[in-house]
Amino acid sequence: MAKIMNLDGTQQLDLTRGTVEQAYDRWAPVYDLVFGGVFAKGRQAAIAATNKIGGRVLEVGVGTGISLPLYAPNLRIFGTDISEAMLDKARRRVKELKLKNVEGLAVMDAEKLEFPDNSFDVVMAQYVVTAVPNPEKALDEFARVLRPGGELIILTRVSADTGMRRFIEQKLQPVVRPLGFRTAEFAWSRYAKWLSGAHGIELAERRLIPPLGHFSLVRFRKVDVAKAA
DSSP states (O other): OOOEEOTTSOEEOOOOHHHHHHHHHHHTTTHHHHHTTTTHHHHHHHHHHHHHHOSEEEEETOTTOTTGGGSOTTSEEEEEESOHHHHHHHHHHHHHHTOTTEEEEEEOOTTSOOSOTTOEEEEEEESOGGGSSOHHHHHHHHHHHEEEEEEEEEEEEOBOSSHHHHHHHHHHHHHHGGGTOOSSSOBHHHHHHHHHHSTTEEEEEEEEESSTTOEEEEEEEEOOHHHHO
């Protein structure tokens, strides 16, 4: 099984690719109904940031393709997801809405992307980082396929380090894990630690996103070393 790390540095071994895949296969029939409205503001903010950059975009965790119609038509989009059931809905959406800017949709592991280095101008991951077994490995992959000067844009849950909120998140953890979520393992300190060890990546923006201020839109930029020199 894949190893994941708690905030205190201890390891848990109960979340695997298969667990996540099964969870999102179950969510596929009702995902848009349950989460479409709840995450709408965050989704719109992330897509707006992506549209400003333009170019070729990879959306990791594209799911049912709910974001695809929001991208500017001049962008080229490739979507990946761990769930075939989710992608089936995304393919139907692309066909029904005639989204000609969608290059392709494929089942793919976020921790092992099947693209060459420096392939995309934007890598987008909405509510994905907290759902994969090895988040830092996924972030490394996102950075690898990003072109210099491009941006990694994530919508993500940021949990509490201390206090009552952390206590509640820890208590909820066993309940939500089978659904493909984790509530108590992603304080900002964890993202900051990854950033400190990520070569050529800098923080461009971090802002709170509804609902409840428990989520953030985070933009990382890949430094163009040639221009910097």
